[in-house]
Amino acid sequence: MDLQMAAGLEVDKVSVRYGGLLAVDEISLQAPLSRITGLIGPNGAGKTTTFNACSGLVRPTSGHVRLFGEDVTHVPPQKRAQRGLGRTFQRMELFDSLPVRENVALGRESGFAASRPWQHLRSSRAQRTLVAAAAQESMELCGITDLAQRRPRDLSTGQRRLVELARCIAGGFKVMLLDEPSSGLDRTETQRFGEILRLLVERRRVGILIVEHDMALVMGVCDYVHVLDFGKPIFEGTTREIAASDIVRAAYLGSEAVEAAVPGGYT
Ligand SMILES: Nc1ncnc2c1ncn2[C@@H]1O[C@H](COP(=O)(O)OP(=O)(O)O)[C@@H](O)[C@H]1O
Numbered sequence: 001m002d003l004q005m006a007a008g009l010e011v012d013k014v015s016v017r018y019g020g021l022l023a024v025d026e027i028s029l030q031a032p033l034s035r036i037t038g039l040i041g042p043n044g045a046g047k048t049t050t051f052n053a054c055s056g057l058v059r060p061t062s063g064h065v066r067l068f069g070e071d072v073t074h075v076p077p078q079k080r081a082q083r084g085l086g087r088t089f090q091r092m093e094l095f096d097s098l099p100v101r102e103n104v105a106l107g108r109e110s111g112f113a114a115s116r117p118w119q120h121l122r123s124s125r126a127q128r129t130l131v132a133a134a135a136q137e138s139m140e141l142c143g144i145t146d147l148a149q150r151r152p153r154d155l156s157t158g159q160r161r162l163v164e165l166a167r168c169i170a171g172g173f174k175v176m177l178l179d180e181p182s183s184g185l186d187r188t189e190t191q192r193f194g195e196i197l198r199l200l201v202e203r204r205r206v207g208i209l210i211v212e213h214d215m216a217l218v219m220g221v222c223d224y225v226h227v228l229d230f231g232k233p234i235f236e237g238t239t240r241e242i243a244a245s246d247i248v249r250a251a252y253l254g255s256e257a258v259e260a261a262v263p264g265g266y267t
């Protein structure tokens with residue numbers, strides 16, 4: 001694979017200002033392909049804002065966002081998605097009126113619709129077959145094929161989280177931004193979720209940038225972690241370095257959460 005492609009998503013000294021508040025202050029990070037990169041920090045640290053700058057929902061005040069080596073700082077969100085950047089949102093947005101299979105298929109269909117809207121209106125049989133196959137494959141990866149005909153509203157939070165992940169996977173993105181994807185999951189569900197993320201990275205070589213509060217998940221799945229506090233990067237390193245860091249401990253995590261977490265526990 002060529003080097004620019006492998007670089008995945010790069011955030012280069014990005015700052016975001018909301019009026020008087022500097023929500024993100026010169027953050028740099030990389031989310032390369034075949035890696036899971038974590039972004040952690042207390043509430044209000046600027047994690048979601050960083051995601052929004054990556055996906056194009058907010059315009060950085062300064063700095064650059066690059067995708068596969070190309071500057072996309074001024075490229076609109078839909079175009080970034082077409083170039084291979086997908087995301088999930090902190091609040092789930094599934095369609096309760098549609099069965100799970102349709103919800104998952106939408107991850108793929110929206111890509112087609114965006115790139116060729118006129119074709120989407122009379123989508124060809126070949127295209128429908130592709131969409132159905134992508135949906136089926138990602139439901140299998142997430143272990144939710146038995147839920148295909150169910151409605152999201154009848155599912156547990158854990159199941160809904162998997163549907164949401166499957167929908168993003170169906171989009172066929174090369175880099176995926178996941179904003180607190182495990183919130184509301186219990187211990188077992190979180191572990192399962194982590195296993196699916198590792199599987200996704202191994203099978204499809206995607207790059208994942210994940211914002212997550214659950215330290216066991218972060219320590220279990222991430223290859224590398226960035227820590228933010230008040231919009232500033234305060235530490236970065238492997239999960240082992242994070243676990244051993246006095247800065248991280250003092251500033252945010254509390255020793256218990258870090259010590260309880262087992263680096264590489266899910267792999
Ligand atoms: N649209 C917005 N307008 C003004 N301030 C915002 C907006 N979005 C977030 N903020 C503020 O920016 C800071 C970072 O928020 P956010 O990125 O959501 O943090 P996190 O995801 O780490 O909890 C917070 O102080 C928040 O109140």
Ligand SMILES: [Mg+2]
Pocket residue numbers: 047048049090
């Ligand atoms: Mg957030």
